[in-house]
Amino acid sequence: TESGSSLYNVVLIGGNGVGKSALASIFAGAEDSMDSDCELYGGQICEQTIVVDGEIATITLLDTWDCQEQGSWSQEQCMQAGDAYLIVYSITDRDSFEKASELRIQLRRARQSEDIPIILVGNKCDLVRCREVSVSEGRACAVVFDCKFIETSAVMQHNVQEMFEGIVRQLRLRRDSK
Ligand code: GDP
Ligand code: MG
Numbered sequence: 001t002e003s004g005s006s007l008y009n010v011v012l013i014g015g016n017g018v019g020k021s022a023l024a025s026i027f028a029g030a031e032d033s034m035d036s037d038c039e040l041y042g043g044q045i046c047e048q049t050i051v052v053d054g055e056i057a058t059i060t061l062l063d064t065w066d067c068q069e070q071g072s073w074s075q076e077q078c079m080q081a082g083d084a085y086l087i088v089y090s091i092t093d094r095d096s097f098e099k100a101s102e103l104r105i106q107l108r109r110a111r112q113s114e115d116i117p118i119i120l121v122g123n124k125c126d127l128v129r130c131r132e133v134s135v136s137e138g139r140a141c142a143v144v145f146d147c148k149f150i151e152t153s154a155v156m157q158h159n160v161q162e163m164f165e166g167i168v169r170q171l172r173l174r175r176d177s178k
Contacts, residue, residue: 014088022154117170118147
């Protein structure tokens with residue numbers, strides 16, 4: 001096992017309005033952070049050092065998926081930039097769930113030979129009365145796509161830390177199996 005810190009790029013992708021930026025701002029303000037001097041370039045990129053299972057990991061979180069208008073990040077660049085991906089949909093928006101499936105396929109195509117850690121994230125789980133995608137549908141989709149699954153609420157800060165810890169654990173599993 002290594003004692004130094006590990007650096008990982010984690011990219012948020014998903015439809016408009018599903019809560020990617022809300023999740024990114026929680027990450028930016030993470031209480032567990034050892035690095036209080038978080039840089040948020042227009043709310044797009046943030047680096048944080050977090051401790052997971054007693055081991056340090058430095059995560060650069062990219063919330064750049066919806067930024068193509070400014071010409072700064074193309075979706076193709078986002079598809080190449082990540083060591084891991086959080087594919088986010090809203091449990092209140094079935095279209096965003098279908099979009100998540102498309103993105104999984106797109107990602108697989110873009111990074112064919114690589115075994116990239118992915119978590120399918122069903123956000124807005126606080127909006128129980130507006131739910132359009134059930135937990136079991138989300139879970140089943142993740143099984144099909146061979147990735148992890150979690151439901152989060154950025155507003156309630158529910159499972160958000162668990163999501164970031166989960167992606168770090170996935171990255172370490174890949175690292176340790178090499
Ligand atoms: P993005 O387009 O994916 O970056 O989505 P945003 O982070 O901008 O969020 C879109 C809207 O959904 C905003 O009004 C957020 O306040 C709201 N939102 C984001 N996450 C949640 C959540 O977990 N629960 C609820 N109720 N609203 C959320
Ligand atoms: Mg956004």
